[in-house]
Amino acid sequence: MDARNTFDFLTNPERFMAFSRWAAPLLGVLSAIAAIAGLVVTFLVPEDYQQGDTVRMMFIHIPAASIAIFIYVCLGVASFLALVFRQALADLAAQACAPIGAVYTALALITGSLWGKPMWGTWWVWDARLTSVLVLLLFYLGYMALRGSLEDEQKAARAAAILALVGLINLPIVKFSVDWWNTLHQGSSTFMAKKGDGLPAIYAWPALLMGLAYLGGFGALWLVRIRALVWRRKARSLSLKLAETAR
Amino acid sequence: MKAFGVLLRRELALAWGRGGGPLLALTFYACVVVLLPMASGRAPERLAAIAPGIAWLALALAALLSLERLFERDYEDGTLDLLALGPAPLEAVAVAKCLAQWLATGAPLALAAPVAALMLGAELKVMPLLVLCALAGGLAFAFLGGLGAALALGSKRGGLLVAVIVLPLFAPPVIFGAGALDGYAAGLPWTGGLLLLLAYCVGAVALSPLAMGAACRNALD
Numbered sequence: 052m053d054a055r056n057t058f059d060f061l062t063n064p065e066r067f068m069a070f071s072r073w074a075a076p077l078l079g080v081l082s083a084i085a086a087i088a089g090l091v092v093t094f095l096v097p098e099d100y101q102q103g104d105t106v107r108m109m110f111i112h113i114p115a116a117s118i119a120i121f122i123y124v125c126l127g128v129a130s131f132l133a134l135v136f137r138q139a140l141a142d143l144a145a146q147a148c149a150p151i152g153a154v155y156t157a158l159a160l161i162t163g164s165l166w167g168k169p170m171w172g173t174w175w176v177w178d179a180r181l182t183s184v185l186v187l188l189l190f191y192l193g194y195m196a197l198r199g200s201l202e203d204e205q206k207a208a209r210a211a212a213i214l215a216l217v218g219l220i221n222l223p224i225v226k227f228s229v230d231w232w233n234t235l236h237q238g239s240s241t242f243m244a245k246k247g248d249g250l251p252a253i254y255a256w257p258a259l260l261m262g263l264a265y266l267g268g269f270g271a272l273w274l275v276r277i278r279a280l281v282w283r284r285k286a287r288s289l290s291l292k293l294a295e296t297a298r
Numbered sequence: 299m300k301a302f303g304v305l306l307r308r309e310l311a312l313a314w315g316r317g318g319g320p321l322l323a324l325t326f327y328a329c330v331v332v333l334l335p336m337a338s339g340r341a342p343e344r345l346a347a348i349a350p351g352i353a354w355l356a357l358a359l360a361a362l363l364s365l366e367r368l369f370e371r372d373y374e375d376g377t378l379d380l381l382a383l384g385p386a387p388l389e390a391v392a393v394a395k396c397l398a399q400w401l402a403t404g405a406p407l408a409l410a411a412p413v414a415a416l417m418l419g420a421e422l423k424v425m426p427l428l429v430l431c432a433l434a435g436g437l438a439f440a441f442l443g444g445l446g447a448a449l450a451l452g453s454k455r456g457g458l459l460v461a462v463i464v465l466p467l468f469a470p471p472v473i474f475g476a477g478a479l480d481g482y483a484a485g486l487p488w489t490g491g492l493l494l495l496l497a498y499c500v501g502a503v504a505l506s507p508l509a510m511g512a513a514c515r516n517a518l519d
Contacts, residue, residue: 200453217467217506
């Protein structure tokens with residue numbers, strides 16, 4: 052089977068709607084199961100000898116941060132497909148995933164801040180990671196602002212896709228520059244000390260389960276949002292047609 | 299090449315003559331610098347610590363100021379359509395615009411930066427480096443800002459939108475420039491920051507015209 056047929060369920064709107072009709076709820080249910088299991092395990096694992104109970108924060112914080120970055124990659128790839136190959140569904144996919152990505156990024160920042168207060172004694176430090184995740188949030192917001200402020204949908208889609216690609220090139224540079232900036236200034240020693248050791252095996256399970264829950268949640272929300280955008284586009288073209296015939 | 303020269307002269311004349319040209323950007327820069335001691339207190343030691351950084355950040359903000367109209371004016375009156383039909387590709391048009399923007403506001407601002415930094419209490423020895431950083435950084439700001447202006451073409455809320463798109467892109471050059479200035483002032487290694495700033499500037503000048511050309515063509519469709 053060639054690649055064209057293999058990915059047909061993602062490029063052909065009809066087949067995509069048929070596929071996402073069962074895939075979205077399935078992912079949602081799997082995500083909920085993983086979330087429940089992950090939360091149960093989160094409260095079963097022993098306390099950390101240093102962090103005590105607050106170590107449980109980790110399992111809702113780290114997956115949010117990694118998936119926020121993953122979503123930006125999805126946004127970039129979808130924008131590329133929309134811009135270069137003129138895939139209509141890829142454009143809708145890019146539009147659909149930006150707000151989800153912004154929410155995951157905000158979630159990572161908020162849970163990180165809540166974890167930082169008991170651990171570091173402060174809600175916020177200008178640490179390299181925190182800063183680059185904050186810039187990631189700004190990239191999401193800029194994308195949404197540009198997309199929302201152009202009236203012509205086609206033009207808005209393409210301008211936003213260009214911005215998403217520029218952001219994809221720029222984000223690693225931002226990451227690098229912020230790391231460089233942080234090492235130049237006095238680093239936060241608590242953060243470095245905490246990162247010193249790898250994750251103990253007993254903590255890997257809840258982290259993995261919560262990661263799957265977040266990933267599945269993103270997948271389900273993404274599909275649902277794309278479906279809504281497809282419906283909206285259909286409704287608009289139908290109402291245009293209706294107006295034509297009425298005249 | 300001849301077309302590019304003509305374009306550059308036109309853009310320079312427009313940038314220089316439009317609403318006071320560099321004077322407006324310089325005045326804005328002065329306003330930011332005046333407000334700063336009022337906001338953060340006028341204790342000399344506190345100001346001196348942040349002087350090069352603030353002079354540098356205010357430059358980035360001033361660079362944003364006149365960007366909004368960079369493409370918008372030509373887009374509204376149809377000149378951009380004519381330019382798209384002309385012999386020079388839209389990428390070259392974009393380069394001419396950004397270059398003229400830099401010559402008309404970026405370079406004067408770079409020359410004004412040491413004055414502002416001195417008033418805030420920075421040491422005299424930082425000044426040559428500050429001018430160099432401001433010249434290179436200004437070029438990067440002009441090209442990245444041009445990218446934001448080209449993407450926002452046709453939007454009803456230009457200025458704020460351009461700022462929201464462009465300011466996150468300014469993060470690396472601001473960090474590199476401030477790193478070089480801080481390092482130099484403190485007697486630490488500083489060449490790394492300057493070289494990274496120059497590299498970023500070269501990358502922005504090389505790559506952003508492609509995106510600007512695509513954005514202009516999209517807006518003209």
